[in-house]
Amino acid sequence: MTGLGEYAAEILLAYVVSIALIVALVxxxxxxxxxxxxxxxxxxxxRE
Amino acid sequence: xxIWEYANPKxxxxxxxxxxxxxxxxxxxxxxxxxxxxxxxxxxxxxFEYSVKIIYVHVPSAMMAxxxxxxxxxxxxxxxxxxxxxxxLAARAAAGVGLVMTVMALFTGAVWGQPMWGTWWAWDPxxxxxxxxxxxxxxxxxLWAAVEDPxxxxxxxxxxxxxxxxxxxxxxxxxxxxxxxxxxxxTLSLDAEENIADVYWFPLLVCLAGFVVLFLALVxxxxxxxxxxxxxxxxxxxxxMA
Numbered sequence: 001m002t003g004l005g006e007y008a009a010e011i012l013l014a015y016v017v018s019i020a021l022i023v024a025l026v027x028x029x030x031x032x033x034x035x036x037x038x039x040x041x042x043x044x045x046x047r048e
Numbered sequence: 049x050x051i052w053e054y055a056n057p058k059x060x061x062x063x064x065x066x067x068x069x070x071x072x073x074x075x076x077x078x079x080x081x082x083x084x085x086x087x088x089x090x091x092x093x094x095x096f097e098y099s100v101k102i103i104y105v106h107v108p109s110a111m112m113a114x115x116x117x118x119x120x121x122x123x124x125x126x127x128x129x130x131x132x133x134x135x136x137l138a139a140r141a142a143a144g145v146g147l148v149m150t151v152m153a154l155f156t157g158a159v160w161g162q163p164m165w166g167t168w169w170a171w172d173p174x175x176x177x178x179x180x181x182x183x184x185x186x187x188x189x190x191l192w193a194a195v196e197d198p199x200x201x202x203x204x205x206x207x208x209x210x211x212x213x214x215x216x217x218x219x220x221x222x223x224x225x226x227x228x229x230x231x232x233x234x235t236l237s238l239d240a241e242e243n244i245a246d247v248y249w250f251p252l253l254v255c256l257a258g259f260v261v262l263f264l265a266l267v268x269x270x271x272x273x274x275x276x277x278x279x280x281x282x283x284x285x286x287x288x289m290a
Contacts, residue, residue, distance in 0.1 A: 007097060007163050014156045044283070
């Protein structure tokens with residue numbers, strides 16, 4: 001099971017920062033995708 | 049059906065809407081299993097102690113940082129040769145992901161290097177070429193943002209991508225070209241005797257698959273976003289002229 005030994009701080013830091021970067025990337029991509037879809041729907045909506 | 053039919057923005061969005069949910073779930077499962085396996089269950093290694101666990105975030109992010117640039121190169125060539133807008137937008141969409149992967153690789157490399165080499169940073173061939181790759185990602189995204197005309201931006205960024213490919217290749221093969229510096233040789237090898245032991249290799253494979261699938265999902269989402277934003281800009285221009 002989990003053993004981090006004397007490098008626990010470095011291992012935890014690497015995982016926490018990596019996971020935070022992935023979550024931020026996914027979150028920002030998703031939010032921007034929703035905003036773009038909403039904008040386009042608003043602009044194209046009245047034409048249909 | 050020809051692959052070029054997917055260069056049609058509407059068809060691309062239809063395909064993206066279908067595959068993204070599947071890719072997202074698959075990426076989530078692979079990453080949870082791979083990173084969980086690497087963090088909780090991998091034993092200590094003889095030379096690296098428990099710091100070997102860092103390879104499960106460092107190696108996949110470093111491989112993605114290089115390979116995303118290669119994907120951008122292919123998309124840029126498609127734009128330059130065939131003028132398909134979707135390919136230029138896919139390259140732009142991938143660059144943001146590549147930048148984050150490069151930051152992750154540099155950061156986790158530094159965190160690993162401190163206890164192993166006794167320094168956060170060294171002007172080692174691989175580290176230096178990776179830093180230059182990071183600067184190319186920044187420059188590529190800045191160029192897209194700076195040029196107003198989208199076709200001119202696609203042309204200029206494609207040329208920049210061609211130039212930056214030299215550093216993507218250097219980043220990959222630096223440890224082979226220059227037998228010096230602190231960075232050890234490639235972690236992965238097709239030669240079973242050179243490759244890392246199975247107990248470290250299998251969770252790494254799962255992590256690599258997770259990063260690749262995550263990248264595919266993100267590129268579909270972000271390319272679709274770019275297509276929609278370009279359409280919004282075109283409609284705004286049309287309204288302004290009316």
